[in-house]
Amino acid sequence: MTTELPVLAPKDFASDQELRWCPRCGDYSILAQFKKLLPTLGIPKEKFMIVSGIGCSSRFPYYVDTYGFHSIHGRAPAIATGIKGVRPDLQVWVITGDGDGLSIGGNHLMHVIRRNVNLKIILFNNQIYGLTKGQYSPTSPVGKRTKSTPLGSIDNPLSPLSVAIGSEATFVARSVDVDTKHLIKILERAAHHQGTSFIEVYQDCNVFNSGAFYYASKKGIKEENIVYLEHGKPLIFGADRDKGIRVNEGNRPEVVELGSGISEDDLLFHDEEAQEPSLAFMLARMRHPEFPEAVGVFRSVDRPAYDIALDEQVNEAIEQKGPGDLEALFSSGDTWTVK
C-alpha cells in the first residue's frame, strides 16, 4: 500500500504570524516566491526546515508554516550544519542578510560554503542594516551616507558572490526581489542542487536605502543594466538585445555593440558547469555602471556534499565498531576526580 502525498498550495505554507516587515519591503516578494516554490518540490511539509540569524530577513521562518529556527546573529550556517548533520533527510534553507551573513557571521558563511553542506542559503542584500534603522553594512557602497557613516562610507564593500565563489561554492546565483519569475526559477534550481546553494537576492529596503537596486529592478531601465545568464548561451543584453559581453585580449570583459563586425559568436558564452571558477568570478565582478550586472546561475558544479560524507563516515564507523556509547565516551580517556 502506498500513501500519496497531499497536494499542497502556497497558502498551505502561510503561517498565522503577523508580518512585521515594513509595507512595500522587498522581503514580501521573496517570501511569496518561496511559498510558491515549496509545494512544487514534492517534499512533505514536515521535512522543510528554515534557519535564520538576526535581521529583518531573519524573521522569515515565522512567516512560513514549516519547522524553523530564528537563531543567533550570524550563526544560522553553523546551526543549519548541525541540523543537516543529524537529519540529512530534511531540506534545510538558511535565510540571512548582508550584515548577518557577511559581517557578524562572515566566518560561518565561508566555512559552510567550503564544506559544501547540503543547504540552500538565500542572502537578502539590501546594502544596509535595516532592523537597527539604517547603519552601513558590509555591502554598502563607498561614499554611502548612513547614520554610522555621516561623511560617507570609506569601506570597500564585499561582493557576496565573490565571497561564495572564493569559498569554492558549488552553486552560486543572483536574482532581484521584484523579478518574480526569475527569482522563483533560481530558487527552484537551488532547491534541486546537491551541496551548498548560495543565492544573493537584491532586495529593496524602502525605508533606509530606497532604490539601491533601482537600476536592476525598474522596468525600462534594468534592460540596459542587467544581463541574464543562460548556460551555453552568449551574454546579450539591452532593451533591443543589441549589446553583449566579450572577453578582450587582456582577458577582461568588455561591453560591445552587436553589428558592425561583431556577431553573437564573438561574445562570451556562459558555462555554469565550468569546474574552474574564474568565469563565475569574472562575471560576479561586473558592476554597475561600468558593466551590466549578471543575474542567474553563475556556477553549478558537482562535488560531494558534507552531510552525505558525514553520514557515510558515521555509518562506516558504526559498522566497524558498533553503535557508540555516550556514557562510556564521557568516562574514557583522560579523566580526573576533583576532590
Add this chain to the structure above:
Amino acid sequence: MLCPDCGFDNIEGMDNCEACGQPLVTLDPSGGELEQSISRHSIAILCPKAPLTIGPLEPVSTAIETMCQHHVGCLLVVDDSGDLVGIFTERDVLNRFSDDLSRLPDPVGEFMTANPTTISQDDSIAYALHAMELGGYRHLPVVDTDDRPIGIISVRDILRFLCVRFAELRSTA
C-alpha cells in the same frame, strides 16, 4: 522598541522583552498604523510642488528675491540642459552668504549645496523622512528616472500628511 511593562529599550524585531520576557509581538501601539502609512505611501501622494529653478550663474540677489516673492524656502539650481546641479536654501543664505552681503551680485552656484540628496516619486514617505533626518534637510528635490527635477517636497508637506492621517486614525478608533 520599548517594553510597555518594564520600559526596557529592546532592539527592533524582538519577540520578547530581553529584560522581563514579556511578549512584544502583539504590540500594536496607536502609532503602528501611522508608522505603517508612511512606509506604505509614496512621495507621489504628497503631490510635490513644481520646483522653482535658477541657473548657477544667476546672481544670488535674484535667487533671494525669487524666494521672497514666491514665499519658498529653496530654489533648485539647474544647468542649461535642465540637469539638477544644486539646491539653494534659506540655510545657505544664513550660513554661506550672510557673512559678506556685498557678494549679492555673485553667482548662486558659489553658495548653493551642490549634488543634493534627491528622491523619486516612488520612494516611500518614510524614506524621505529618513533622508531628511540623516542630512538635516528640510527640502528634498524629487527627480524623474533621468534625474531631472520634477518637484520639491518640504518637511511641512510630510507634517501635513501626518496630521491628516492622525486625524483619520483618531476618527476611526
